[in-house]
Amino acid sequence: MNFLEERIVKDGIVKEGNVLKVDSFLNHQMDIDLFNRMGAEFKKRFAGKNINKIVTIEASGIGIACVAAMHFNVPVVFAKKAKSINIDGDMYIAEVESFTHKCKNQVIVSKKFLSENDHVLIIDDFLANGCALQGLISIINQAGGTVEGIGIAIEKGFQNGGNIIRNLGYQLESLAIVDSMDAATGTVKFREQ
Template identity: 60%
Template structure:
């Protein structure tokens, strides 16, 4: 998606050769107009998949997922990183190692919101090593729901996550796939 790629080039900030900060428009301050265009693209890509639910992980994916859900006319469910008092009853859970935070989380989703009748589209802001998506995939599979695929805003194609998730048989549609980040700048996959 050229619009997202252009925004990354204009406003993204590289920190080394593996960290890309897009907090001015994607995952801290949010450009909802850009999210709407992203949502339209995923709605086009997954139009025939009869999505009934959008699933993401807190916190950065929630804003994007909400806008995408509007395109599909379905609810958003987000996996929480900590069990809270307002999640009562049984939950699906998975462990996720966060690349960004350098720690392991137990993510949870209430069983009352995810089940065999659901057709789930995963949405997230980044795909690097694939740990967050693996956790979300486990939640969907444990619930008996159908996983239709994953919509990713920015995939670092030079890291192993995309290949790993695709090798699991999951359809991944990334709107910006970064081939390399170096002192020369960012290059995108063709």
């Protein structure tokens, strides 16, 4: 087990409905030493890629993306969840269905902060069905930028997001892939990587 898998076993809580709660170190209280190790690992896995920007989505991706950005020495842009009322022509927009909240959000990025010159690493905390990632990929495509890779903390391998994104040809690196989890016993099984 790697350092993130060990932490999930120690402090993660398996909830009904295929939700893994990691709010003591990742989603609410944030363990910055852990984030720093994750950032170093992303840097290693995307070594040789020409990355000039990290893109994530609010809220939980932001902390991880910012600490990772220290390793890449690049700025972070986060997609904002928006009420349609705020949206004007200066925004790239995508529709994202929230796995945890079961609702649809429009997410936006200002055209000022993404362009065809950008070589982007996408970072997020979780990958489940892949809606969040597809929204971010759409926004980067609208800008004419290049997705150089995707770094995820925890992929739920029993949901189909990972397959969809890998089949699209992206380099997707998940630091922990959960193959199965059981709310009754609290056990989590990881994919060998």
